[in-house]
Structures are given as structure tokens and as C-alpha cells.
Amino acid sequence: METRTANETFRPPDWWEIPSHEGPDYYEALRRLHAMLRPATYFEIGSETGGSLILAGCASLAVDQAFRLNCNVAHDPRKLLGGPVELAFLDGMHNYEYLLRDFINTERVCRPESVIVLHDCLPTDAHVARREGGDQHLRAFSAHPEWWAGDVWKTAAILRRARPDLAMHAFGVPPTGLVLVTGLNPASYVLARDYDAHVAAFASSGPEVFREHVAALRPLGFAEFDAVVEGLARRAQ
């Protein structure tokens, strides 16, 4: 029987990839967001060891189903939730129906000028974007066999289609991109109302939908990051 390997030109039908993101990573992007936006409140879903949470210098609230903190991220609890969330980083469960719910619930406690940051929505290939972390059927074709972004890119695609009122700025920062969402409407109910339909519509979306998603998001490089965030900061004042 013929055996195919990753360095041959053969690619499975469900394969896709985009160029690896280059430049400073998402931690540096988050650091700059905090420095430029200077949010009074920060909310995070998915903290793990605290690598992103430690970057917040303001009153912060973090959610995780299994904290494994290895740094001191305790903030003054007296300051907690003294106002709406101004900056949020959503990096919890890596399946799109979870992130969509996280977005819906987070938007409700933001103000219009707040910024919600979505992690992992620009995965570099079909293996990195596999739905189940344990699924290894495309591993041999990936330049990043250890990475798992999950299929949360579908959440950004749903937001783009279902919420044209939102402003979305995508950045190809390593390893798997950041999408900044603003122009929020805490009173909006359309995502919650149509949640099941959105989840069903994207259940089997493959490479064509991903390509259309990336083309529509038009991700910028790190060089444009500061200018975009400064614009958001001016609007937030």
C-alpha cells in the first residue's frame, strides 16, 4: 500500500493553511492594549497559568474551569466590578459555540467603547483548527503539530455575518491571531436569539468558509496594531 507523508505534494481534501503569523506575539499585543487603553476593569475567560491575566494592572475578574496559576495575579477584590468591563480577553474553551456564548455574555457587561479580544480566530492550518484537540488525522501536514486553536474562528465568522454593527480588527499575531471587537451593544439580543441557528449553520464549515472568513477579516500585521488601538483609545475617552 502506498504511504503518503507530509513532505509530498499530496494534501487531504480537508486541508488548508495560511502563512504563519510573524512578529511579537499576542502577549505583547495584550500588553500594549492595556498600556494604551488603560482600562479600569478587565475580564478574562480562560486563564490557565495566568500568563495573560498577569498583564492586567486594573481591577480584574477571571474565569476558568481549572485554574493552574503559577504567578500571583490577585487584585484588590474591593475594586472588583466597580463598573462595566472595559477590556475583555476571551480564551476559554476552544470550540466556537462556547466562544459565541462567552462573547454574548461578555458584551452584556461591557459598554459600547469597550474592547473584547478574541484569541485563536486566525489558526494557521486545518490541523491547528481541528475541533477536537485529540484529533490527529491531519497532524503530519502541519508546521505546528503541537498547536490547538480549535474551531473558534467560526465565532468571528458568525459575528461578522450576524452583527454588521460591530467593528472587528484582526491581527495576524503569533501564534494564532487576535481579533479586537468593539462598537459593542450591551442591549443587543440578536446573537442570543439566533444562537442555535448560528451554531447549526457553521457545524460543518470547511476550507472554503475559512478562506472567505480570512479574506473578509483582512488581518493586519503587528506594524498596524498600535495605530488601530490608539484610534480605539481615542474613541473610548
Ligand SMILES: C[S@@+](CC[C@H](N)C(=O)[O-])C[C@H]1O[C@@H](n2cnc3c(N)ncnc32)[C@H](O)[C@@H]1O
Ligand atoms: C489556552 S488556555 C488560556 C491561556 C491564557 N489566556 C494565556 O494566554 O496565558 C485556555 C483555558 O481555558 C480554560 N477553559 C476551558 N474550557 C473552559 C470553560 N468552559 N470556561 C472557562 N474556562 C475554560 C482551560 O481550563 C484553560 O485554562
